[in-house]
Amino acid sequence: MQLDQLYQEIILDHYKRPHGRGLRDADDPADRVAEAHHVNPTCGDEVTVRVATDGTVLHDISYDGMGCSISQASASVLHELLRGRGVGEAFAVHEAFVELMSGRGQVTPDEDVLGDGVAFAGVARYPARVKCALLPWMAFKDATARAGVGVSPEVKA
Amino acid sequence: MSSLTIPAGMPQFDDVPRFDVAAVRADFPILDREVNGHRLVYLDSANTSHKPRQVLDVLAEHYAMHNANVSRSVHTLGTEATEAYEGARAKIARFVNAPSVDEVVFVKNSTEAINVVAYAFSNASLGADGDPRFRLGPGDEIVISEMEHHSNIVPWQLLAERTGATLRWIPVTDAGRLDESGLDDLVTERTKIVSLVHMSNILGTVNATARITARVREVGALLLLDCSQSVPHLPIDVVDLDADFIVFTGHKMCGPTGIGVLWGRGELLAAMPPVFGGGSMIETVTMARSTFAAPPARFEAGTPPIAEAVALGAAVDYLTGLDMRAVQWHEKELTAYALDALATVPGLRIFGPTVPVGRGGTISFALGDIHPHDVGQVLDSLGVQVRVGHHCAKPVCTRFGVPAMTRASFYLYTTTGEIDALVGGLEQVRKVFD
Ligand SMILES: Cc1ncc(COP(=O)(O)O)c(C=O)c1O
Numbered sequence: 001m002q003l004d005q006l007y008q009e010i011i012l013d014h015y016k017r018p019h020g021r022g023l024r025d026a027d028d029p030a031d032r033v034a035e036a037h038h039v040n041p042t043c044g045d046e047v048t049v050r051v052a053t054d055g056t057v058l059h060d061i062s063y064d065g066m067g068c069s070i071s072q073a074s075a076s077v078l079h080e081l082l083r084g085r086g087v088g089e090a091f092a093v094h095e096a097f098v099e100l101m102s103g104r105g106q107v108t109p110d111e112d113v114l115g116d117g118v119a120f121a122g123v124a125r126y127p128a129r130v131k132c133a134l135l136p137w138m139a140f141k142d143a144t145a146r147a148g149v150g151v152s153p154e155v156k157a
Numbered sequence: 158m159s160s161l162t163i164p165a166g167m168p169q170f171d172d173v174p175r176f177d178v179a180a181v182r183a184d185f186p187i188l189d190r191e192v193n194g195h196r197l198v199y200l201d202s203a204n205t206s207h208k209p210r211q212v213l214d215v216l217a218e219h220y221a222m223h224n225a226n227v228s229r230s231v232h233t234l235g236t237e238a239t240e241a242y243e244g245a246r247a248k249i250a251r252f253v254n255a256p257s258v259d260e261v262v263f264v265k266n267s268t269e270a271i272n273v274v275a276y277a278f279s280n281a282s283l284g285a286d287g288d289p290r291f292r293l294g295p296g297d298e299i300v301i302s303e304m305e306h307h308s309n310i311v312p313w314q315l316l317a318e319r320t321g322a323t324l325r326w327i328p329v330t331d332a333g334r335l336d337e338s339g340l341d342d343l344v345t346e347r348t349k350i351v352s353l354v355h356m357s358n359i360l361g362t363v364n365a366t367a368r369i370t371a372r373v374r375e376v377g378a379l380l381l382l383d384c385s386q387s388v389p390h391l392p393i394d395v396v397d398l399d400a401d402f403i404v405f406t407g408h409k410m411c412g413p414t415g416i417g418v419l420w421g422r423g424e425l426l427a428a429m430p431p432v433f434g435g436g437s438m439i440e441t442v443t444m445a446r447s448t449f450a451a452p453p454a455r456f457e458a459g460t461p462p463i464a465e466a467v468a469l470g471a472a473v474d475y476l477t478g479l480d481m482r483a484v485q486w487h488e489k490e491l492t493a494y495a496l497d498a499l500a501t502v503p504g505l506r507i508f509g510p511t512v513p514v515g516r517g518g519t520i521s522f523a524l525g526d527i528h529p530h531d532v533g534q535v536l537d538s539l540g541v542q543v544r545v546g547h548h549c550a551k552p553v554c555t556r557f558g559v560p561a562m563t564r565a566s567f568y569l570y571t572t573t574g575e576i577d578a579l580v581g582g583l584e585q586v587r588k589v590f591d
Contacts, residue, residue, distance in 0.1 A: 132530065
């Protein structure tokens, strides 16, 4: 097992210098704001993801949490990839990320869709860590549903 | 490691039985394997221990040669299986110095043992004829501690919910020991049972129980000790401990999974109502009602884990052969060595006692701000197997303000070389994350 496949530079960068960390209020008071708090019961990692949206565009995705490098870097990548995107587009990226993580290392990620998210391809080979990577993404899905966009909340990973 | 000088008049090193670790390791086939291209360094025995060939052989031989159900056949195989099963019970009784073989109840694990006691309380509380020592209701209290494994918390929370009793707990000090300062206010005439961990699976603390036992006796409550981590590592004598119940689990003491023990004082087990109903636990059954067998059968409904019990007997033989005092000293030396070695790692913080006194060979720590998951992953890539997470003791993590810890735990086959491998691995972890 190659450790650097798991701990790609990109992941370590996002972990050490997270983007967009910290829960924020909406800039536009007309936005709907909702959040979801998810925990990984086996390791105690926690993340809160908050979305601010007018129903078509995700104006902000802010988050806070504590956990391992994988879950925290994943939240940073989520923020960077999806903030400012249209809801439909964001869900397509979400789906691609979930597919990558469920692929046991057999899925080749599309960098155009997933951006820095491709760095998580190696994580999919470590079943014990897949939940870490998915934690913020599942919280995001719940938060958007609570904000009244998207489909019903998914089963928690 | 600084060498210890023992004052004259105290037992000297030479008085302590020793064993040859290399010879012990040769008994454990799994220790030869590699993990991720490295020699296996197994530092997770508090989670589950490995099994020596002597135990694996007995398990296989039982199925190959003596397989039959117990306590219900007159045929030869049935007699052999029953003798092996009851023989294992006798070995285990001797191992913990139980006054009677009938005080040893086979269960699935420690968790089930604690639940059996908790459900005996609720069953006794239902009818009017329950023994008063087991009757619980509003106003009654159950006392545990803040350093319990979840399996010694949740069953009591559920029992309190069912009966209206109140759950209280003894806090933990910054040094990772029980804070007994409020003992007299916590354990009172309202207390019906005190259930405490003997050795903490997360802090490594071995609790000195004498003062607590004295208080429990004073107020007339019952005392259960969760010996899941002490029976595998220390000589345990139930008479000496003066507890009412102890529980332990086979897989942490060189035995198989699926078998554990509830030991209880004979007269208490006799006063307890059954918990599981079924075959083997009855005296007689009519369509209207049943009467129940005496302990231990009363608490062993259905076909038990026969081969597992027999193999646990073999594990106890193995441990007795090494001498539990030798096991204890081996681990004491390892613990002293490890505490010294870990102290050299920059940024490492130990949770729990930092001296090798009143503690066992289970050491939890934080490495700077690096998350235990990441610590465990890098160590695994080097073949070093440690546990990371909350160790089924979340309140302890909360108490020390961390979501998770990294834990290294030792056993009779652990070497100082493996502790060096851990320390070297931690250096690697710091390189990746700093
Ligand atoms: C102190 C303590 N109590 C109880 C248990 C539960 O043991 P088991 O899971 O075998 O029931 C464990 C082990 O995980 C433990 O360390």
